[in-house]
Amino acid sequence: MITQHEIDALNSYPAGEAPVISFYLSFDRHEREEKTPFTELKNLLRLGQEEMAKWPEEYHVPLALYLARIEETAEEERGGRSRGLAIFAGENLWQVYRLPVPPGNRIVIDRMPYVKPLIHLYRGHPRYCTVLVDKERARLFLIQMGEIQDYSMVLDEVPKHHEQGGWAQARLQRRHEDAVMHHLKRAAELTFEFFQRERFDYLLLGGTEELTSAFYERLHTYLQERVVAVFPIATTASGAEVLAATLKTMEEVEARLDEELSTRLKEEVGQGRLAVAGLAPTIRALNAHKVQHLIVEEGYDVAGGRCADCGSLSIRSTGRCRYCHGTIERVDSLVDEAIELGFAQGAQVHLVAPNQTLWELGRIGALLRYA
Ligand SMILES: [Zn+2]
Incomplete structure (x- = not known):
């Protein structure tokens, strides 16, 4: 996942005399077929050669090396899962982003990285937060452009429920119910704090109908407005299951x-x-x-x-x-x-x-x- 931090770092790259190549390549379905000619890549490299010729001769060797390395990386990525690449190459700079959405095709040689397309992808796609809740735990994920990151550490856990007999059990049961509600309230508060920091656009809730609606009621109204989907899933689900369920729901939501x-x-x-x-x-x-x-x-x-x-x-x-x-x-x-x-x-x-x-x-x- 592209982070704000990485974008800031590219933006503050010190502009010197030496050239930096910024390279964007989309893999459409046709381009990902390894048997067909890699036309877009060839076009971009040819443009890169033309641009290179405009620079002082001392830079031709390093630029040719960057171009060769870019070509190699693009060829390697071609059969993979990503829908596009963004590569920045320069003195002490080699940064490759495998993108889940196509960034267009472009090559720029300048004294600074050309970061606009990357920033636009980052800012132009909604960020989703998915919170899974059960009686004892909550898990939180941030998703953008089909990539997911686990932020469960921002949420806490409530004390475990212990089985006991007699009147003590009734009291413990009640205490447990209170604890569950307290846990949901706390998880809702922490989700709001997370929102204030990360500014996601939409919220998805996973869990039983009973618990997700109790959680929903405890959410800040800002967040209630952002809930776009609720789906059943166990909080014990594996990371892969959470990802699959989230992406499926997200794709439907995004397409809609x-x-x-x-x-x-x-x-x-x-x-x-x-x-x-x-x-x-x-x-x-x-x-x-x-x-x-x-x-x-x-x-x-x-x-x-x-x-x-x-x-x-x-x-x-x-x-x-x-x-x-x-x-x-x-x-x-x-x-x-x-x-x-x-x-x-x-x-x-x-x-x-x-x-x-x-x-x-x-x-x-x-x-x-x-x-
Ligand atoms: Zn004017």
Whole structure:
């Protein structure tokens, strides 16, 4: 799982004279077939060679070595489970991310790592928290982009229930019930503390109906609003079982949310309400600071431009700015810049798996704050 910590480290990489290669590669179904030619990789490496030639000669040898190492790593990963790679190579820098979602295809040689696509993946995909509860234990997991991390250590345990006879048993039984409720309350509080730190988007609950609903009642209302699924599972389930159950539920939830968002965009656009679809209208809405939700198909990428004077984005890469008549300069990835602008304006950015509805809308769109 990509952590905020790693992203911070890449962002604070000291810019020197020496070049850094940032390499992103998506494995689509076709590319993962090892018998077919690895066309995208070849294209990227060729672009890398061209870029390399623009650097002073002293850097050609190290850059050629980085490219060779990148090629080797991409070939090795090809038949694996990941859907894409992000690699950063430079002086004292070799970082490989095997990604569960495709990051697009790109190679950049610059004095700094080009981290935007990685940050967008990280920030544009929902984070889920799954809490499993039984009478004595609670377990907590964080999930993002199909990867899971166990954070059970943030939760405590209640005292064990001991079998005894007579009146003592009735009293112990009562004490046990109290202890269970106390345990659920405590687990709910700790889940809220965890939320304040990690800011997950959605919450899933696992366990019996009785206990998950008792737990739900004790959750902070912020968290109650975030519960998207409840499913039965034993807290004694193996890690693999928890992962499988969580991912299955999550996939359904994510597909449903993506579909709902795309459908909502289609409806709002169709009825002429506060929404736009397609690249040019979305870019205009961003330039006007109107975007509340930016919806982008995963892997969508297109070049464009930016005004050197006012910073407005443009679907054209040359000419004059429509706002201030400044000079438009080319940007390699207009979509990356658009996402960046969306985040900077406080919009919610949603990277959505490709679907027919969004495709027909032009692969990008936005729900607006005002007209
Ligand atoms: Zn301008």
